[in-house]
Amino acid sequence: MKQTKLFFLAAFCLIAMAATAQNQQRQPQTKGQLNAQKLASTLYLIENFYVDTANIDKVTEDAIVAALKELDPHSAYISKKDVEKANEPLVGSFEGIGVTFQLIRDTITVISPVAGGPSEKVGIMAGDQFIKIDGEECFGKKVDNEYVQKHLRGKKGTKVTVSVKRGSDKELLDFEIIRDKIPLNSINAAYMLDNHVGYIKLDRFAQESTAEFKEAWAKLQAQGMESLIFDLRGNTGGYLNTAIELVDQFITENKLIVFTEGINSPRQEWRSTKSGLYTIGKLVVLIDEGSASASEIFSGAMQDHDRGVVIGRRSFGKGLVQRPFNLPDGSQIRLTTSRYHTPSGRCIQRPYENGVEDYAKEMTKRLEHGEYFHADSIHFPDSLKYKTDGGRTVYGGGGIMPDIFIPVDTSFNSKLYTNLVRKGALNRFTTDYALKHRDKLKAEYGDFKNFNKRFEVGQDLVEGLKKAAEEAKVEWNDEQFKRSEQFILLQMKALIARNVWETQQYYEVMSSVDPGIKKAMEIIGNEKEYKRILKGK
Secondary structure, eight states: OHHHHHHHHHHHHHHHHHHHHHHHHHSOOOHHHHHHHHHHHHHHHHHHHOSSOOOHHHHHHHHHHHHHHTTOSSOEEEOHHHHHHHHHHHHTEEEEOOEEEEEETTEEEEEEEOTTSHHHHHTOOTTOEEEEETTEEOBSTTOOHHHHHHHHOOOTTOEEEEEEEOTTOSSOEEEEEEOEEEEOOSEEEEEESSSSEEEEEEOOBOTTHHHHHHHHHHHHHHTTOOEEEEEOTTOOOBOHHHHHHHHHTTSOTTOEEEEEEETTEEEEEEEOOSOOSOSSSOEEEEEOTTOOTHHHHHHHHHHHTTOSEEEESOOOOOOEEEEEEEOTTSOEEEEEEEEEEOTTOOBOOOOOTTOHHHHHTHHHHHHHHTTTTOGGGOOOOGGGEEEOTTOOEEEOSSSOOOSEEOOOOOTTOOHHHHHHHHTTHHHHHHHHHHHHHHHHHHHHHOSHHHHHHHOOOOHHHHHHHHHHHHHTTOOOOHHHHHHHHHHHHHHHHHHHHHHHSOHHHHHHHHGGGOHHHHHHHHHHTOHHHHHHHHHTO
C-alpha cells in the first residue's frame, strides 16, 4: 500500500514537473499554479525524505489550518469525521434513540423521551437510568457526552439494546430500540406573555426554522397575539437562506433584505416577496453580544426598514460569508468569500486586522471598556453613519447597535450562585427533585399553568440545595444566598418546570425577571414611545 502510494505521488510530481516545463515554454504560470506545485512538492519531500516517519495526514491538515488562520477569523477547515457533526444543528435532525438526558452522578438519566421517538415507542420513561448498552456497563467515570453519543446515536434502522434501572425496582428492564431520525427544534419557546403579546425564542437559523416559525406564529395568533417579541439573544446564526426567509415574514414586498459582496464574488441581493405573515403589528427584537451572523442580518433588516424596535446590547459582529468547499477525502474548507451588508449598506463584520487572537478577545475588551453596562462607552465614527428608510441614523463598523440599550443584570449575582451553577449543584439537585416528584407534581397541579401560579420553593428545597452544594464542594454563604435568594429560588422553580414539562416552561418562569422582556413589554404598551423610536424623534 505504501509503495503504491509512493508510486502515485512520484508519478504526480513527474507529471507536474513535465507540465511545468511545457507550460513555461508556452506561457508563464500563475502564482496559484506555482504555489500549488510548491505545496505538493513539499508534502512529497516530507513523506519520502524526512529523517523520521511523518504523519503526512496531520502535516497536511495542520498546513491547511495554519493557512486559513492567516486569512480571517471565520475561514475554517473541518475534518471528514467532523463534517456531519458540524452540520447537524443546522440540518435540524440526527439519527439516534430519541431521549433528552443528563449525566447524574456518572449515570445516563433520561429527562424525557422525544415524543413519538424510538425510545418512547418501546416504553422508555423519564427517570430511567441506563446501566448497560449492548451488554456493556455504561456508568462511571468513562461516561461523558461523547461516550453517550458514540453508543446511542447511529444510523436509522440499526438496533441498540439498553438495560434500565427504573425507580426502586431491583431487576433491570431490557429494551431493544431501533434508531430513527430525531428532529432538532430551533425554536426553544413560543408562548403568550399576556393576552396580546406573544414571545418566540429562536435558538439558531436552521433548515426547518421557517416552518417552525410559521407553526409558532399560527399558534400564538390563535391565542390573540397582536404584538410579538422575537428573541435572538445568544443566537449565533445559521443558514443565510433561513435568515432571508424569516425576514421575508416581517416586511412588505420588494424590499432589500441583505446583500453580499467580495472581490471574487459580485454583489448579490435578496429582496422580500408577497409571502410575509406578520408585516403589520408591533415588533421588538431582542439581541445581545451572542447574537451573530444570521441574527444580525435579521435585526439589521428590521432596523433599516424601521419595522421593529431592537432592544439589548451590541451584537457580535460577524458579517463574513463562508462557502463550503469539499476536499477529496471528505473533509471540508469553509472559506470566506464575501461580506454581508444590511439594506442601508452597513457592513456587519467588525474589524480583524490585528489578527485572530486579538479578534477572539473582543468580548473581554467590551467588558473592560464597560460596554456591557453603559451604552455611552461605545463610540462610532461619523464615517460609518447610515440612514434607515425613515431617516434614522444607524452605524456600521461591526455588529448591530440596538435602539434601546439594556445593561447586563448583575443584581442577583454572587459567588455562591456562580459556584452553584459552575459546579452543577443547582442543576443536579433540581433534576433529582423533578425525577423523584414528577408524578406527584403533575397530580397536584395538573398542568404547568397551575404549577406556575401556585408552586413555591420552600425551605425544604433550600435545605436540599445546601446538601447538593456540600456534595459538590461549594461553600455555602448565607449573606451571598440572601443577595441571590430571589433569583436562585426562581431558577430552581424554572429548572424543575423544565424537567417535569418542556424547555419552554423554563423560559416562561424566568420571563418575569428578564430585563429585556420587561423593557420590550413596556415599549409595546406605550404606543407613543414605540412610534417615536421608529421615527427617530
